[in-house]
Amino acid sequence: MNTLFLVSFLVSSIVTSANSSEMALNRTSNEVTQNEEETQSFSEPINTEEQQDAVLQFINVDVAAVSTYEVQAFESLASVSGANYTDDETMYLELVETTIPAYEKAVSQAKTIDVQGEELVGMKKQIVKATETFYEGLILQRQALEQQDENLMTQSNLKLEEYFQLVDAYHAEMELLSKKYDIEYKDAPSNSEQLEQTDEGDFL
Secondary structure, eight states: OGGGOOOOOOOOOSSOOTTOSSOEEEESOOOOOHHHHHHHHTSSOOOOHHHHHHHHHIIIIIIHHHHHHHHHHHHHHHTTSGGGOOOHHHHHHHIIIIIHHHHHHHHHHHHTOOOOSHHHHHHHHHHHHHHHHHHHHHHHHHHHHHHTOHHHHHHHHHHHHHHHHHHHHHHHHHHHHHHHTTEEEEOOOOHHHHHHHHTTTTOO
16 A cells, blocks of 8 residues: 555655754844834834843744654655655554654644734644644554545545645745844745655655
8 A cells, every 4th residue: 555655754854954954043133222122212212122032032042842743754654655654554663663653752742832912923823734634644554554545545635735835934934034123034945845856766
């Protein structure tokens, strides 16, 4: 049933790429000049260090914790897929014993992120939605293996593609938010780009 596995798992997680274990996110400006402060005090609120720190905490600590579990799940699945695929039974056991439990932790971690401010509340919602979508894809994949059902595998693939799109959207919005608070944001290559790169030979 190996022909059912059409989705490559050489993909970027929420905050990591295949070759990186952490997001590169650095504050480029923590200070404003006295003149800038005086000017902004009569117009719009200045981008305070506290606001910058909230964004940095969200990415480098909160979301990074989610990514840790995502990476565990991706590496687990990669160990029995693609060039490493041997048979459905081996993949199924890895999926139920390691991949899914690891990703359950990613979903749980995403839901427990504590944020303040409407902007980061919205970003958290995107992360929760993305992780839930990928998890649904894994459950469908498990069911497809159990039932040897090509239709379920197709549904799983669609869920995983939806996850890619959600993560790309997350990175795009986080980049805009980071610019607002004078933070240099370096995200991983988009999932769509990675899908194009793996389209020739890395699909299962």
